[in-house]
Amino acid sequence: xxxxxxxxxxxxxxWMSQKAKMHLTQMEMAKRLGVSQVEFxxxxxxxxxxxxxxxxxxxxxxxxxxxxxxxxxxxxFTSGEHLVRLQNRITVDGEIQRVQVxxxxxxxxxxxxxx
Numbered sequence: 592x593x594x595x596x597x598x599x600x601x602x603x604x605x606w607m608s609q610k611a612k613m614h615l616t617q618m619e620m621a622k623r624l625g626v627s628q629v630e631f632x633x634x635x636x637x638x639x640x641x642x643x644x645x646x647x648x649x650x651x652x653x654x655x656x657x658x659x660x661x662x663x664x665x666x667x668f669t670s671g672e673h674l675v676r677l678q679n680r681i682t683v684d685g686e687i688q689r690v691q692v693x694x695x696x697x698x699x700x701x702x703x704x705x706x
Contacts, residue, residue: 592643594646594663596637597662597663598641598646598661598662598664599636601661601662602641602646602649603636605655605660606620606649609653609654613653613654617631617632623652624645624648642692646661681699683699685703685704686701687699687700687701688700688702
């Protein structure tokens with residue numbers, strides 16, 4: 592899913608509205624999302640690509656439904672397409688070193704100690 596500038600603007604507006612109501616600071620929200628304050632700012636201001644994962648988590652923390660507030664998701668929902676949110680959890684036999692997302696693939700690098 593690709594989000595446009597109008598989606599980013601909508602997220603920013605929601606953030607400005609909800610942070611006041613919820614008495615949240617940017618630092619607190621960044622911590623909840625597991626990103627630095629700079630990364631959080633870059634995501635809201637357009638210097639980093641928005642992902643569905645970020646949008647979903649961000650909206651959950653602000654108690655809003657993404658398909659109610661983001662133009663791209665609103666149009667998909669009203670056009671008859673329905674969004675289904677799924678989550679997968681895996682366990683690896685080792686210590687995770689790095690996780691990256693490439694399109695619809697998650698790449699997990701980990702070390703395994705053999706005995």
